[in-house]
Amino acid sequence: MKRLGYREQSRSVAVWLFVCAAMVFAMVVIGGITRLTGSGLSITEWKPIMGALPPMNPAAWAEAFEKYKAIPQYAQVNAGMSMAEFQGIFWWEWAHRLFGRLIGVVFAVPFVVFLLMRKIPRRLVWRCFLLLAAGGLQGLIGWWMVSSGLSERVDVAPERLTVHLGLALAIFAGLIWTGLEAWAGEEHSRSPEGWSRGAAVLLGAVFVQCLLGGLVAGAKAGFVYTDWPMMNGGFFPPVEWGKGALAFLHDQALVQFNHRIWGYLLVAFGTAYAIQGWRWRLAEGLGAFAFVVAGALWLQALLGVVTLIHAVPLWLGGLHQAGAAIVLMLATMNLWMVRRSQPRLFMSGPRRR
Known part of the structure; x- marks a missing residue:
């Protein structure tokens, strides 16, 4: 039975949600590696749009390195590191942020398309909106986490890291649950x-x-x-x-x-x-x-x-x-x-x- 043109089941929507869940899973692993390599504070600014591009020339690399040298982690943990060593940790954090942006695009664009085509089961539309909002909030929390390690600490605050991880896992579980609902139809x-x-x-x-x-x-x-x-x-x-x-x-x-x-x-x-x-x-x-x-x-x-x-x-x-x-x-x-x-x-x- 359909309501107002909406379907009660859509396996194409389910596949999209499962793909997004797989990407969030990969993001959680990348985030763990970023933390273990000590890379999370290598980018000291939050630029949601322009930050998608890495330094493109030696002068830009030197500027990014100088900004990193101004935070306590460099002075107390990585003093004397070379440009090559800095680039090593920079690329991990940059990849982490870039993949987060990619997840946002992979979720948001099909969501709008499916919404316009009325393929998303009506009972799941609000859940998808909530997942989209949670994804945007996750970006803000990520910066809130990073900012805790830029002035007085040499790493991020544990409670902020836990909030960041917890929201990522909540989104992951939410994508799986909603995907199962889309796949199987009404209860x-x-x-x-x-x-x-x-x-x-x-x-x-x-x-x-x-x-x-x-x-x-x-x-x-x-x-x-x-x-x-x-x-x-x-x-x-x-x-x-x-x-x-x-x-x-x-x-x-x-x-x-x-x-x-x-x-x-x-x-x-x-x-x-x-x-x-x-x-x-x-x-x-x-x-x-x-x-x-x-x-x-x-x-x-x-x-x-x-x-x-x-x-x-x-x-x-x-x-x-x-x-x-x-x-x-x-x-x-x-x-x-x-x-x-x-x-x-x-x-x-x-x-x-």
Whole structure:
């Protein structure tokens, strides 16, 4: 059934949203590598339009380098670096920003076209508007994050980095969910409330763990206490409680401890959820997918331990961040399928009343 010319299902719209989600996933990985290479403060200005072009001649490169030399990170961390070394970190940050602009174009242009053609299901139009607005806000938050490291710090504030990462992951999950809605059409059935609540709690817990990981990254807490399962030989390392509430954001020992403990709880809950789901067998395939989510949680936890004990090498750090996004994707798909009681999403056509 159509309403006012709008479709209730559009797989072309779904594919567009899934492509955008894949690009956001790549952006999250690029952002992680940008952070691990210490490149995020190499561009000290925010020019949404003109900033798309890199320095085009030696004079422009020299100007960009001089601006970088004026911030604390250069004086306290990278003093004496060569132009070639500066260009190395500059290109990572420039690619990060350019890819963000590209995502905006890939989302905005087809959105307008689909809107004019009335291909976007009516119930999803407002969600797409919200995703577009969130993407624009993400650019502003990115600069808000970078600006925190240009005057008094040698890196960005952990809480701002976490907000930036959290919004990126929220957009990622939103694109996946909306894409699934566009692919499958209107909702026709729901699973029991207990099962649905469990899937929602699992997704929320995964998202919280991603935020705690952002604090670990922002505080560079993965480079300290690299023994496991203990932390410097003890269960709970010393915490500078003199920082007050800021200790939960900035203290390296505490943010790493919180990330570890929440990870243990998340793996335990995800495993229990999968076992209970298999026992209930509410819908064919849903119990099996719950084990996929639980398996991904175990693999991500193992990867986190390996990354930690090797003091976060670039490739492991990037892989761990990618793994977090994958777990979030699976938890999002799991909740969507549970709410719809539709495990065979891509194997069947649209349901009809």
